[in-house]
Amino acid sequence: MRLFEAGEPEVLTLREAAKLVRVSERTLGQMARQGRVPCRKVGREWRFLRAALQEWLRSSDAPGHHSPHPQQHDGPEATTGPAHRRSSASARDLGDSAFTENRAEPLHRWVPWIAGFSASFVSNILQSLPDNGQPCTVLEPFAGVGTTLVEGLRRGHNVIGFEINPYAALVCRTKLSAADYDLSLLRQQVTAFSEFMEAHVSDPNASPQSRPPAAFRSRSPFFHPSIERQVLFVKDFIGSRTTPWIRDLLAVALGATLISFSNYSYEPSLCRRRTSGKQDITEADVTDRMLGKLSQIARDIRLLQEELDRLPERPAAEIYPLSFLSNAERIAPKTVDVLITSPPYLNNYHYVRNTRPHLYWLDLVRRPADLKPLEQESFGKFWQTVRAGPRLELALDYPELAELIETVRRLNPDKGVYGGHGWANYATAYFNDCERFCRLALRLMKPGGRAFVVIGNNILQGIEFKTDRFFAGIAERCGFQVAAIHRVRTKRTGSSIIQSSVRVGAAAARVELYESAVELHPQA
Secondary structure: OOOOOOOOOOEEOHHHHHHHHOOOHHHHHHHHHOOOOOOEEEOOEEEEEHHHHHHHHHOOOOOOOOOOOOOOOOHHHEEOOOOOOOOOOOHHHHOOOEHHHHHHOOOHHHOOOOOOEOHHHHHHHHHHOOOOOOOOEEEEOOOOOOHHHHHHHHOOOEEEEEOOOHHHHHHHHHHHOHHHOOHHHHHHHHHHHHHHHHHHHOOOOOOOOOOOOOOOOOOOOOOOHHHHHHHHHHHHHHHHOOOHHHHHHHHHHHHHHHHHHOOEEEOOOEEEOHHHOOOOOOOOOHHHHHHHHHHHHHHHHHHHHHHHHOOOOOOOEEEEOOOHHHHHHHOOOOOEEEEEEOOOOOOOOOOOHHHHHHHHHOOOOOOHHHOHHHHHHOOOOOHHHHOOOOOOOOOOOOHHHHHHHHHHHOOOHHHHHHOHHHHHHHHHHHHHHHHHHHHHHHHHEEEEEEEEEEEEOEEEOOEEEOHHHHHHHHHHHHOEEEEEEEEEEEEOOOHHHHOOOOOOOOOOOOOOEEEEEEEEEEOO
């Protein structure tokens, strides 16, 4: 017997409920996970009662409901530094910036990326923008693996990104081009890959033509010999393909799975499994891992193509595998509507070093000298690139920041490059790059545009830097108006970072590490 003989169904799926509420599926899914909307989990799916949703929309708990006595501040999530005006988006509306939820999101789940932020965070920003019926131009100066650009594209906006890391740029370019891929050709190539691997891996007399990257070094063997043999056969197959985007997709699938069958892991930085108390991996079916990833990629490509086919016009996408700080002139002034990004933090996280296996094994670099430009041109540099150099000076007048850097410089002079001088140079180089970024970004923003920069506080030699507040102050000095500093994520970090004598010295007290989204508007 049918429960409903006529009319609209009472029990709604996520897609049906999102259409009823008139928000994106991603936004409603996030609200469901946060318990902000009436719903129930049935297996792995969310279900909603139509009547409960309609009642909720009439209540004061629904998004967009305006209290007759509005608060004057966004609460602890939006802190004040320089003078702020009321922002159009609150920290609660923006959501958590962490990349973790992307592991289950189409396209974003292709590769793990520790330094990324969440798709729903980007989606919520784009959804909060005024809708004039025209697509926006969305800029991401530090694109990573494309979270901002993919979300902008899916919403019909034109997107532009910069990414200096060749591996991340490869992933980003492959995602943004996916709307043009021929899925029938992809299926044929995946079948050919499966047959190739089965024939070669099972043949004890077969030897791969590819060789391990000669200049790649690791403290212990990166792969077990039997696994390395399989990886080399994968590279043989990739190298034999004549269609560039097929080669790119296969390389992305290999890069996405590479660490999972290696003797290394992320903790969160790349290190030997033995160091973190794990056993080396001696057996793995590389073909099976690759086929699983390629199947996932194919499903997501179809989803993206269906989404873009529903748009009235195909948006444009451009990714430059270059540093934004050195190549921002490639974008015409005053053409960007919204900028959403998260530059590297002041935490000496070595983004290049943590992708060394991908860079070498995917033939994106061939020798250590190829890594030097990436280290020198990366935003904020790395501690290792400036620690032993001459004293660096701030490029702007900011007495409070200069005094804090000088406090660090006086610490631990007996430790040489590991002492305060090296870390003060690092902080100076970082904030100088913040100043360069703000001046370049301001030149590109349209009047009335908005910029959201996710950034976290940090600790150097035991001294806390409220980096979000200093960044906001730098942005104001460059000509931006700071609309708000939204506290989007509060977290504790482990003693391996907080108490490391090399990174921070002896912290005087337990410090809460957090992330903020600094919202900037070009001054009228």
